[in-house]
Structures are given as structure tokens and as C-alpha cells.
Amino acid sequence: PFDAEVSERPITASPGLERIHANMNVGEIESIVEEARVYVALGRSEQAILLLNDYIESHPRVSVHPWLYLLDLHRAGGRKAEFSAVAKRMHQSFNVMAPSWDAAAVVMVVPTSLEEFPHILTRLTGSWGSKDCHDYLNGLIEDNRGGERTGFSLQVLEEILLLLALLDHRDAMH
DSSP, X not given: OHHHHHHTSOOOOOGGGGGOOSSOXXXXXXXXXXXXXXXXXXXXXXXXXXXXXXXXXXXXXXXXXXXXXXXXHHHHTTOHHHHHHHHHHHXXXXXXXXXXXXXXXXXXXXXXXXXXXXXXXXXXXXXXXXHHHHHHHHHHHSOOSTTOSOOBOHHHHHHHHHHHHHHHHHHHHO
């Protein structure tokens, strides 16, 4: 049957990884995640994990989406140690709270929108569209304190990434 044939294929790094470069656009990042989803749909989760690991190794700060999907795959596979290692690396690459294996383990009030950070909004509205704004947003998502920051929630990180994408799109239009 089809499933047996698929599962017997050797697991190797995707040839698509050779085309990845540091200045990826959103479509390319999404294609990495979509390629991983196809592998999972074909019963080749290990191939998806290798693909995402290779991508993250080469481009740890390009996008949070491959990190999140890799965490989902480790959770679904019951790989707690791998999940924890990836969560720690993600926290070191992005100024975002490290996800925990047991989501119920952390009970605290966490801001879920940039609107809860008036000082950030003031700076963004005052510099919107400028290089300073772009640099500021990038600085917000970088961990510049060696993992000592708690980090933003994933919702706030997504808002920051959306604003960066808007600026990139705006710049590309000019």
C-alpha cells in the first residue's frame, strides 16, 4: 500500500534547503512550513522534523513559524526532551516566552497585544515607516540579554512580525 511505500523511503535532508538564503520572503518561509506539513500528511514526521531543524539551524531568526511547527511535532510525538531543547533555543533566538510542555503549568497574566505596551506604541507611531521603526521592531524580537528576558507572548510576537512584514511590503512598493 501507499503508506508502506512512503515509510520505507530513507530520511534525508530536503534538496529544497540548498535554495534557502538569509533574505527569505514570507512565501519562502511559509513554503518550508508547508513542505513540512506535506511530509507529516504522508506519515513522514521524522522527515518534517529534519527539514525544520535544518532550516532553523541555518536561519534561526528569520521566522518564528518553523519553530512553532517543530514544537508541535515534538509535542505530538511525545518528545519532551526535544521539545524543551527547541523551546529553549527559540527563547534565545526570539524575545518570546519559552513555551512549556504542559501549557497549564504556567499560570500568569501575560500581555497578548502590543496595545498593552504604551511606550512601544508611542515609539512606533512616532517613527512609523522609517528605518528607525524597522530597526526598533527587529530589536524587540531579538534576545539581547542572553535569555534573561521573560519575552513577549506569542500573540505579541506575531503582531511585531506582522508590523515588520507591513513595513517590508511598504518598502517593496516604493
